[in-house]
Amino acid sequence: MIEPLRDVRSYRLPAEVVDPLRIGLPEVAVQTIAAITMEVPAYAEPFAGELGHKIEMAVRAALGTFLNLVSRPGSDPGTPLDSALEAAYALGRGEARSGRSLDALLAAYRVGARVAWRELGGISVGAGQPAGTIADFAELVFAYIDELSAASVAGHADELATSGRIRIRHLQQLAQALTAGEPAHVLQAAAERAEWTPPQTLTAILLPERSSRSLIDLLDPRTLSLAGALPDLPGTAVLLVPDPQGTSRSHLTRLLSGHNAVLGPARPWLRAQCSVERAVRVHQLYTPAQGAVVDTEDHLAELVVSADRGALADLRDLALAPLAGERGAAAARLLETLRSWLLHHGRREDVAAELFVHPQTVRYRMARLRELYGERLKDPQWVLALTIALAVPVAEA
Incomplete structure (x- = not known):
């Protein structure tokens, strides 16, 4: 059965173990960062320049906190681990804001734990510490890194959840502004807030x-x-x-x-x-x-x-006034024949095919329509008015 890692808060190391480690701490921090930079590509650029120096100081502080934690007097009620966990939590949030993945963060912790233990263990061996002490020390290092890792994971997840909710709200505000037809400068600002790349259309x-x-x-x-x-x-x-x-x-x-x-x-x-x-x-x-x-x-x-439905209704009344005396089914047949005749430019066979009637029936109905409309069926303006009035079937208007 695998036993859980020891609680790093409750363990103490004697001064003769810690003092050599504290002296070697700056070099351990340098070696740890070099390994992370080499083995985790996502961190190669952030560690360059002034930011790299700040991160080096943060790594040194984290290792220093560990040494302070395991070397404080047994009667000391303080909890120096709290500040380290807060820093790790803030690191996780910062990594999420920078767009780096949790995979990169966890890989950095794994590499950091391995290298830190290798370097610190080498110092302990060089100082002549017994194997049992070194084994205990190894367990404490990995327990400490596990706690920092968990805090950073929590910070990363919380930042993603918070920023995700904020971005969703910004995207909804952008959609609302677009639907409402807000001015261009308002829309462009809303798109920037939502981190939304505008398309062409x-x-x-x-x-x-x-x-x-x-x-x-x-x-x-x-x-x-x-x-x-x-x-x-x-x-x-x-x-x-x-x-x-x-x-x-x-x-x-x-x-x-x-x-x-x-x-x-x-x-x-x-x-x-x-x-x-x-x-x-x-x-x-x-x-x-x-x-x-x-x-x-x-x-x-x-x-x-149908853009102006009132005008369309008036146009229908005017254009169809000659049919006002027709009633019931007869009026409906004349209306559908007139509409088809206009759409098919007077081609009798096409009208008959659309209406499923004999061409002679179309001829009879058109004769009746000519009686009602007279010369107006030859007038381009009237033909245009009738075409528009009947472009949409009466039932849809």
């Missing part, structure tokens, strides 16, 4: 909040997510996806399949609000069917003619 996606949570991990890591930002569309989330143009857009459409999504146009990132607004308008015109993806690029004509 952003594309808005509207979809249920529950779908946004499962989809976001499949998208560009810079994708921004915002829930509850659209009062008129409760339960709908906004995703702002970087640069999904060309083939990337078709890939995005495939990813969205099955999620009741509306896909907006790509816009320069500072004008992302334009993409959001268009997606909202299309969502209001065409609420996605179950599992469908509605691409705003497929509905540009409808967006144009």
